[in-house]
Amino acid sequence: QVQLVESGGGLVQAGGSLRLSCAASGRTFSSYAMGWFRQAPGKEREFVAAISASGVTTAYADSVKGRFAISRVNAKNTMYLQMNSLKPEDTAVYYCARRDGVTTTPTIHTYDYWGQGTQVTVSS
Numbered sequence: 138q139v140q141l142v143e144s145g146g147g148l149v150q151a152g153g154s155l156r157l158s159c160a161a162s163g164r165t166f167s168s169y170a171m172g173w174f175r176q177a178p179g180k181e182r183e184f185v186a187a188i189s190a191s192g193v194t195t196a197y198a199d200s201v202k203g204r205f206a207i208s209r210v211n212a213k214n215t216m217y218l219q220m221n222s223l224k225p226e227d228t229a230v231y232y233c234a235r236r237d238g239v240t241t242t243p244t245i246h247t248y249d250y251w252g253q254g255t256q257v258t259v260s261s
Contacts (some may be wrong), residue, residue: 139163139250141233146255149223153259157218159233159252167191167211170236172248173218174214175229175257184243187217187236200228223259230254 141260160170172187185206187196195207206219216233234248 139235140240141235141250141252143231143252143255146231146257148258148260150222151223151259152260153223154219155223155257157220157231157233157255157257159216159218161214161216161235163214166214168239170239170241171209171216171234172234172241172243173207173216173231174234174245174248175191175227175231176254177226177229180229182232182245184245185231187241187243188216188224188240190239194241196243198243220257223257225259225261228257230256 140162142160149155170189173185174182176182184198185187188207188209192209206223209216232254233252235250236247237249
């Protein structure tokens with residue numbers, strides 16, 4: 138059983154920064170790609186960023202490219218999302234997820250374990 142726990146969300150003004158963390162249980166963290174998704178009220182959950190199992194390859198949604206950075210430290214079973222230049226439209230619950238595979242993909246149904254989410258609110 139894999140458990141994913143997000144932290145680091147909060148309230149920030151537009152233009153500010155936050156860093157989200159995702160701590161994973163289990164011994165196989167380094168064998169799987171990971172991703173961040175978000176869901177705003179009344180909207181579907183959407184892809185934000187993904188990172189390969191090794192951490193070498195990353196992928197981003199166009200809406201966050203150049204502002205967000207995904208990373209991971211396999212020795213700590215932890216993934217991060219550094220969010221800079223935040224905008225009100227970034228407001229959402231952010232979820233980390235483990236992909237059933239080693240490569241990055243935005244395809245939501247390929248992610249098999251999910252955290253509970255952390256709220257990010259960006260005020261204008």
